[in-house]
Amino acid sequence: xxxxxxxMLRKVADKNIVVxxxxxxxxxxxxxxLNDTGAFLWEQLAKGCSYDELxxxxxxxxxxxxxxxxxxxxxxxxxARNAGxxxx
Numbered sequence: 001x002x003x004x005x006x007x008m009l010r011k012v013a014d015k016n017i018v019v020x021x022x023x024x025x026x027x028x029x030x031x032x033x034l035n036d037t038g039a040f041l042w043e044q045l046a047k048g049c050s051y052d053e054l055x056x057x058x059x060x061x062x063x064x065x066x067x068x069x070x071x072x073x074x075x076x077x078x079x080a081r082n083a084g085x086x087x088x
Contacts, residue, residue, distance in 0.1 A: 001045055001048070001049060001050065001051070001054075001077075001086055001087065001088055002045055002046070002047075002048040002049075002086065002087050003042065003045045003046045003085060003086055003087075004024070004084070004085050004086060004087055005024070006020055006021055006022050006023055006024025006025075006028075007019070007020055007021070007024055007028075007085050008021055009034070009039060009042050009043065009046070011039075015033060016033070016034040016035070016036065016038065016039035016042075017031045017032065017033055017034070018031065018032040018034065018042060018085065019031050028083075028084070028085075032083060032085065037058075037062065037072060037076075038076055040057075040058070040061055040062075041054060041058065041073065041076050044057050044058075045080075045086055051073070051077075054073050055069050055070060055073060058072070058073060
């Protein structure tokens with residue numbers, strides 16, 4: 001999985017936002033606000049990784065159970081897919 005080309009994570013006034021750039025700004029109208037966990041997942045996806053790698057990295061970064069990590073990742077991925085900002 002990987003973030004689609006044309007979307008960048010930026011920190012603005014202590015907020016994590018994903019903004020479209022270039023052609024993506026024509027096709028995607030708006031911005032996406034992320035909490036710190038969402039920003040961490042976005043950064044991992046920007047590098048490209050599998051679902052299992054996302055789980056492993058989230059567990060290494062945050063003190064959560066594997067069940068909670070998977071639930072959070074699943075919710076994040078569903079939202080990102082629906083917004084059309086990631087590629088499988």
